[in-house]
Amino acid sequence: AQSVAQPEDQVNVAEGNPLTVKCTYSVSGNPYLFWYVQYPNRGLQFLLKYITGDNLVKGSYGFEAEFNKSQTSFHLKKPSALVSDSALYFCAVRGRGYNFNKFYFGSGTKLNVKP
Amino acid sequence: GAVVSQHPSRVICKSGTSVKIECRSLDFQATTMFWYRQFPKKSLMLMATSNEGSKATYEQGVEKDKFLINHASLTLSTLTVTSAHPEDSSFYICSATRGLQETQYFGPGTRLLVL
Numbered sequence: 001a002q003s004v005a006q007p008e009d010q011v012n013v014a015e016g017n018p019l020t021v022k023c024t025y026s027v028s029g030n031p032y033l034f035w036y037v038q039y040p041n042r043g044l045q046f047l048l049k050y051i052t053g054d055n056l057v058k059g060s061y062g063f064e065a066e067f068n069k070s071q072t073s074f075h076l077k078k079p080s081a082l083v084s085d086s087a088l089y090f091c092a093v094r095g096r097g098y099n100f101n102k103f104y105f106g107s108g109t110k111l112n113v114k115p
Numbered sequence: 116g117a118v119v120s121q122h123p124s125r126v127i128c129k130s131g132t133s134v135k136i137e138c139r140s141l142d143f144q145a146t147t148m149f150w151y152r153q154f155p156k157k158s159l160m161l162m163a164t165s166n167e168g169s170k171a172t173y174e175q176g177v178e179k180d181k182f183l184i185n186h187a188s189l190t191l192s193t194l195t196v197t198s199a200h201p202e203d204s205s206f207y208i209c210s211a212t213r214g215l216q217e218t219q220y221f222g223p224g225t226r227l228l229v230l
Contacts, residue, residue: 034218041224043119043208043210043221043224046219046220049218090158090159102164103161106158107158108157
């Protein structure tokens with residue numbers, strides 16, 4: 001079975017400080033991993049994905065994520081947080097085999113960036 | 116590119132009526148469309164996967180006779196909530212993908228309130 005876990009319901013960080021939103025995955029074989037952001041009453045916006053290649057993936061709005069196979073993690077990071085980064089963040093993994101077309105989402109992490 | 120729209124963005128209806136929500140891929144042909152339901156402060160719950168010209172595949176626990184999905188073309192999928200009840204009130208989000216290696220592109224969501 002494939003799944004992702006986001007261990008933190010909420011992350012608080014001061015503007016200008018680095019931020020990390022954690023995600024761990026469970027999937028057999030090589031994972032296809034994604035990060036999305038959701039603003040209030042909006043759909044999800046794609047931030048970045050890891051399919052293969054460099055473990056450090058750069059995405060939209062200055063975000064990046066590091067794929068760590070040994071720790072089965074795909075944490076989202078940003079060197080300097082902005083107040084406008086405050087939103088709900090979802091990690092997702094693509095299914096395998098018969099379920100390749102499905103995405104499995106984490107429970108979401110609310111990021112609060114305070115001025 | 117890869118824009119997905121949903122209509123309506125918000126709908127209020129009386130209990131017992133049916134509501135149709137449209138999901139369109141505006142600038143690409145979607146091989147597969149997905150329908151999700153999102154409860155407040157919760158993650159996305161996949162309801163069904165829809166392929167053009169074939170019957171939708173519903174997730175376990177989702178009533179296919181209550182949530183009718185039609186995927187008439189490569190750019191349009193509709194979700195009809197039949198005989199709506201207050202417990203059907205939720206935020207419904209569709210997404211579309213244009214290939215096996217692609218991410219999902221999400222619509223902005225539809226807020227349904229059943230009185």
